Amino acid sequence: MQQPLILVTNDDGITAPGIRALVEVSSRIGEVVVVAPDSPQSGMGHAITISGPIRLHPVEVFDGIEAYECSGTPVDCVKLAKNVVLKDRNPDICVSGINHGSNASINIIYSGTLSAAMEASLEHIPSIGFSLLDYSHEADFSPGKNYVEQLIRFVLEHGLQEGSLLNVNIPNLPEGELKGIKVCRQADARWVEEFVEAKDPRGQNYYWLTGRFVNEDHEEDTDIWALQNGYLSVVPSMHDLTDYRSLKVLKESMEAVVQGVG
Amino acid sequence: MQQPLILVTNDDGITAPGIRALVEVSSRIGEVVVVAPDSPQSGMGHAITISGPIRLHPVEVFDGIEAYECSGTPVDCVKLAKNVVLKDRNPDICVSGINHGSNASINIIYSGTLSAAMEASLEHIPSIGFSLLDYSHEADFSPGKNYVEQLIRFVLEHGLQEGSLLNVNIPNLPEGELKGIKVCRQADARWVEEFVEAKDPRGQNYYWLTGRFVNEDHEEDTDIWALQNGYLSVVPSMHDLTDYRSLKVLKESMEAVVQGVG
Numbered sequence: 114m115q116q117p118l119i120l121v122t123n124d125d126g127i128t129a130p131g132i133r134a135l136v137e138v139s140s141r142i143g144e145v146v147v148v149a150p151d152s153p154q155s156g157m158g159h160a161i162t163i164s165g166p167i168r169l170h171p172v173e174v175f176d177g178i179e180a181y182e183c184s185g186t187p188v189d190c191v192k193l194a195k196n197v198v199l200k201d202r203n204p205d206i207c208v209s210g211i212n213h214g215s216n217a218s219i220n221i222i223y224s225g226t227l228s229a230a231m232e233a234s235l236e237h238i239p240s241i242g243f244s245l246l247d248y249s250h251e252a253d254f255s256p257g258k259n260y261v262e263q264l265i266r267f268v269l270e271h272g273l274q275e276g277s278l279l280n281v282n283i284p285n286l287p288e289g290e291l292k293g294i295k296v297c298r299q300a301d302a303r304w305v306e307e308f309v310e311a312k313d314p315r316g317q318n319y320y321w322l323t324g325r326f327v328n329e330d331h332e333e334d335t336d337i338w339a340l341q342n343g344y345l346s347v348v349p350s351m352h353d354l355t356d357y358r359s360l361k362v363l364k365e366s367m368e369a370v371v372q373g374v375g
Numbered sequence: 376m377q378q379p380l381i382l383v384t385n386d387d388g389i390t391a392p393g394i395r396a397l398v399e400v401s402s403r404i405g406e407v408v409v410v411a412p413d414s415p416q417s418g419m420g421h422a423i424t425i426s427g428p429i430r431l432h433p434v435e436v437f438d439g440i441e442a443y444e445c446s447g448t449p450v451d452c453v454k455l456a457k458n459v460v461l462k463d464r465n466p467d468i469c470v471s472g473i474n475h476g477s478n479a480s481i482n483i484i485y486s487g488t489l490s491a492a493m494e495a496s497l498e499h500i501p502s503i504g505f506s507l508l509d510y511s512h513e514a515d516f517s518p519g520k521n522y523v524e525q526l527i528r529f530v531l532e533h534g535l536q537e538g539s540l541l542n543v544n545i546p547n548l549p550e551g552e553l554k555g556i557k558v559c560r561q562a563d564a565r566w567v568e569e570f571v572e573a574k575d576p577r578g579q580n581y582y583w584l585t586g587r588f589v590n591e592d593h594e595e596d597t598d599i600w601a602l603q604n605g606y607l608s609v610v611p612s613m614h615d616l617t618d619y620r621s622l623k624v625l626k627e628s629m630e631a632v633v634q635g636v637g
Binding site: 153155156157158159160161162163164166167168169188189192193195196197219221222223228231235236259260263264267271273274276277280288291292293294295296297298299301303304306307308310311313317318319320321322347348349350351352353354355356357358359360362363364366367368370371372373 | 415417418419420421422423424425426428429430431450451454455457458459481483484485490493497498521522525526529533535536538539542550553554555556557558559560561563565566568569570572573575579580581582583584609610611612613614615616617618619620621622624625626628629630632633634635
């Protein structure tokens with residue numbers, strides 16, 4: 114392959130240290146174009162901007178690298194990158210992140226980082242979302258970089274199945290303690306919410322969302338298991354949400370019962 | 376079952392005609408509590424509000440029915456309903472919609488309506504998202520009501536598989552032309568974007584997202600086929616995004632190649 118074209122985005126915003134790490138790794142591999150949100154967009158899921166205009170500006174943030182900041186969501190960034198910024202230049206891969214904090218298990222559905230990667234996969238661009246299990250702004254992204262580079266090179270060389278993306282999470286460990294990668298499934302875990310209630314200066318109630326992550330899926334083939342045991346988790350993911358477990362039984366039980374008034 | 380408790384939400388906002396239709400049907404079946412956004416939240420996907428406070432106010436919108444408007448996303452509404460409004464009252468079902476416009480196929484991942492239903496399923500509440508294939512504010516929800524009622528009653532009686540929700544779309548047809556329901560899979564379609572570029576009064580560029588829906592999945596077991604042929608589509612859906620097609624082959628090919636530097 115000639116110099117591959119790599120589209121980089123994220124959800125923590127274009128000035129986050131995590132995207133800087135990903136741009137650095139990507140620029141060792143190919144030509145890099147960055148289109149990322151102009152402000153943090155964590156927890157935006159697969160949101161798109163449909164009721165207002167979106168801004169897009171070229172910025173000098175990464176030395177010598179073509180970069181744009183966008184007022185929209187991470188998914189908007191990918192759509193604008195494909196249709197406005199790159200137009201006829203077809204990216205060979207889209208990488209999103211490195212997110213500050215886990216996107217393992219159920220976090221994938223809330224994550225702007227992974228939604229951006231999924232949007233790219235819908236555009237037929239192989240894609241990877243990367244996340245480090247450290248929420249802090251000062252997170253150290255260097256231990257995982259070697260793996261990030263190998264995973265990008267692997268996907269550039271081998272491709273992914275049509276419609277597939279990779280959800281890669283990196284344990285927060287020193288490089289020497291990273292044991293390797295595990296290709297695994299999404300653990301069946303969830304968040305249990307606890308809302309903090311407070312009063313504003315005018316005496317009006319408001320709520321602040323918080324919660325704790327609960328995993329009762331203790332099999333050894335999950336992303337949570339891999340991360341707890343020192344491995345990077347690699348979950349091939351896709352946009353088909355059909356529950357194939359239920360399809361046949363519901364078809365038989367429901368179609369006969371639910372009828373028109375005739 | 377004694378009088379079931381039905382949680383109603385949507386993404387078009389608490390004053391939309393679609394939620395009024397759903398509240399009307401639900402109140403024939405059981406006790407209804409409404410927690411819905413105070414403004415339109417279409418296209419919000421599975422977004423949650425994590426960087427700001429959320430407001431929640433009781434409102435008199437539906438005659439004699441307990442209702443709250445919420446400043447957050449549809450997913451926030453479900454989280455607040457479960458943890459703040461209902462607390463120890465456990466809803467027997469959550470219904471979301473009726474959305475003004477299709478949520479068939481890939482629209483499920485952009486849809487606040489379906490994300491609210493999915494959030495309920497994560498909270499172990501059986502749930503259904505309903506959508507009518509008419510985007511207009513003046514959409515006529517009456518033809519599908521009979522089916523909406525039957526589907527809610529079916530799920531209350533039979534339940535759904537753990538973690539499952541139903542994505543129900545209703546063709547925009549007179550009642551006599553609705554042929555029945557089809558339980559089906561999500562068609563593998565997508566949006567092709569076309570950004571409209573314009574200048575604001577100060578001469579700055581902006582973009583407006585638009586696009587057209589493209590379906591190249593012409594099998595007869597999909598939601599798009601059902602809708603095009605006069606049936607309501609019922610897609611059992613879930614939150615596990617793992618691409619099981621790719622799991623084994625990637626496990627074999629990738630784990631051996633991507634290694635630590637040690």
